[in-house]
Amino acid sequence: MTTRTEAPTLAEDLLLLLFQPNSGGRAGTGTIAGENTLFHTLAGAVLADLGLGDHVRTGAGRGGSTRVEAVADHPPADDILRSAWDYLLAKPRGVQTVLAAIGPTLRSPLLDRLVERGDIRREARTALGLFRTTVLGDGGNGRRARLLDDVRDVLVEGAERQPRVAALVGLLSGSGTLPQFHREIPWTAPVIARAKELEQGNWGAGAAAEAVTRTVTATIVNTVVAASVLPPRT
Template sequence: MPVAEAVPKVDGMIVAEDVLLLLTDDSTGRSVVDGTRRDIAVAGALVGELAATGRLAVARTTGLFARTELRVVDATPFGDDVLDDALQRAGARGGASPAAVLERVRKGRPRERVYERLVARGILRADHGRILGIFPTSAWPAVDSAHEAETRRGLHDVLVVGRTATPREAALVALLVGVDGLAKVLPGTGLSKRELNARAKRVAAQDVGGEAVRKAVEAMQAAVIAASTAATAAATSG
């Protein structure tokens, strides 16, 4: 499979749209995980898609302080404003650790534009208001849940039935388990959270779509887990 087709779009939607949709409660329009982890998942989806489409390459530096880096090796624009902004931010200061690249992308606040895109597609509705007339609040309840339901069924088939994951499904699974949101996205499976996460980690480790995709998923998952863990630690220490 060519690298550029490693994580194909579904109905023109990028992976970040799917992960944000899955992490947003249909009724309340609010995130099922805390806002920081939601934003990490969206940024992780973009980093993973950049790597899987050949814009970012996973490399291992040599020497005493050897480490894994992500480097922009193809700056060709996608013609997609969200992905193109992520690509520009990822390569702004040269190669860096996956965690550092993730943070560069997250600082662009792509979550806001992805929500706007889902509203434009007629999938979500934007509800903006103020608490006590002062503090702004936003919610994004579902209008059309058909695509999300199909995506959930696919993840259920992979994690519960045992079907081999597509590259896109493997990326989604890695992101969701990385921000500890998988059990919330797939309730009622009959599996414990521990078993569900264990299966998810095996799926993320599968060689789906070739070596380039596997490395991209691994690097993205490691960065998401590190950032999510740090965010949780910061919240609990406060």
């Protein structure tokens, strides 16, 4: 099997964090948290990644909504990000529309990438000596633990909020999955308050050169969180 060497996307990092080792009822097997709203969360990560790379910009839509448009002549190299960028290049669209369009097909290719990187292990097993099933396990390369350390540093230690980690935490908080990390990240009042700040786009001060990117990405994260709990506009 070929090992992926390209830098992981934000959506890959998010899916890896949502993977819960040893949660599948048997030792060495895991499940993915937040499956019911996963397509919203992963699509939000794709949009946020496009924002971090200055591939999209946001603007005001009808009724106070947020619209996203592609920055022409600045496509991303990654094929998953490029597909979303191409969709937006046709015309600006509301965030909820984008989530519904790109989200449902993201889980499988992103999971394949994590397996190719060795972050997650996929293996076939036989249940009851009859039924073939596929289980997921920790890849053992330590990348999930490192990502979790970054999230913990921000939420527990109050570390500086770098845009990429801030986006990850905001999306995790908005997905409602952060309480499932209580063993690694104590679910305390200060942690909850910091998570809500990041969810709402309050990322703190940063380098002036990053101000526009930070604002665009924070707006996307905040809008994605709202879109995940609101009915779509018609």
